[in-house]
Amino acid sequence: MGKILLLILALILIVLIGEWFFEKIYPYPEKITYGVTFSPKAAKDLKLDWQQIYLKILDELKVRNIRLPTYWDSLEETEGRVDFSQLDFLLEEAAKRGTGVILVLGGRQPRWPECHIPSWAKKLSISSRQTKTLEFIRKVVDRYKIDDNPIIAWQVENEPMLGVFGEGCDPPDKKFLKSEVMLLRSLDQRPVIVTDSGELGSWITPMELSDVFGTTLYRLVYNPVLGYTNYPLLPYFYNLKSGIVRKLFAPRNTKTIIIELQAEPWSPTNNLAVMPIETQIKLFSLDNFKSYISFAKKTGFDTVYLWGVEWWYWMAQNGHPQYLDFARLVFDKSERANPF
Incomplete structure (x- = not known):
């Protein structure tokens, strides 16, 4: 004893x-620059009016740094016919308010099922699908690389080396990822971000290929075998790992940011709308929200994008405004400048 x-x-x-x-x-x-990831798909899954919620994020929360997806299956539902209307709206409204945008490119995007591939592209061979992915990236960048748009950085794919997570995804391919980054660099000079799992990834390839590396940071996750699990990691693990990987493998990389800080509960079904609200509060209480913000600050990184803004609004509509109220306090103290 x-x-x-x-x-x-x-x-x-x-x-x-x-x-x-x-x-x-x-x-x-x-001082920390806080931002959010906003997904129209996630808002729709929660039966929210995605346009209304987006404008509230900009005007009520006064978010001035936001990460937006380019869902290939939504933008090019029919091969060769790209509908930019939704993305035009998102970027135009951000520009009106001086909000900087990270635009995510490629087939792998934020939010489940991770790989948002059009049905017509799913029928192709991997090599043909990769060719079409590059063509799609070129179309998006050519449209939005003008100087007066709000894009402050491009993100290439979302956790592209994380082969254990996602549905309908091709195996991780470093060579193809490199070709995506090379294409992007040939088209525009804005910083390139590549991301990886903070807890499951090696970070090596994403950091090697990027100007800015984005790590995710999750505290309580769900595994079909283990159930709910807390990652037993201390805050300084992330910064030490960043420094070691940059020194040994990625000297050209200039910065690490937290691209996804968990700020909503993890749903085993990837659908929070069907989970009892009492369970959600138990899995992610207001105290959890506060402690995760504190944990992120202790990592030493000065840029943090929160994951869960759609859920805060959904919870407020369902009689639990405490998450949205706390988020307002966070963004009131946020740095407003371009973090890159």
Whole structure:
């Protein structure tokens, strides 16, 4: 019993020293730029008016940094016919308010099922689908690379090396990812972001290929085998990992940001609308929200994009405005400048 107690005390001491040491080397940022990822699909899944919610995000929350998807299956439902009307609306409204946009390119995008491939492209061979993906990227970039648009950076795919997550996705392909990045660099000079799982990815390839690396940060996740699991990682793990990978493999990479900070509960069915609200609150309470924001600050990264803005509005409509109220406080304190 005495030895067990000593071991526990030793582990606590290591943790405390580690946090103290990390804060001395990587001081917590005094100011943080906060943003959100907004998905019209996620809003629709929650039976929300996506246009109305988007404008509220810009005008009520006053979000000035936002990440937007380009869902291939929505934009080019029929091969060769691209409907940019939804994306035009999103970018035009952001531009009116001086909101900077990260635009995600490629077939793999934020929100389930991860790979948003048109039905016609699913019938192609992998090599043919890759060719069509490059053509689609070119169409999007050519349309929006004009100087007066609100795009501050391009993101190539979403967690492209994470082969264990997603539905209907091709296997991770470093060579193809590199060709996507090379195409993008040939078309425009804005910073290129590539992302990876904060907890499951090596970060090497995404950081090698990007100007800015984006890590996800999740605390409570669901696994079909293990059920709900808390990642037993300390905040400084992410910054130390970033520094090591950059030093050894990616010296041209200039910055790491948190591209997805969990700010909603994880649904085993990927559909929060059918999960009892009481269960959702239990899985992600207001205290969880506050602690995750605090945890992110302790990583030392000065740019954090939150994941769950559609859910905050849905919860408010269902009698639980506390998440939206807290988010307002977060964005009131946010830096407004371009983080890149």
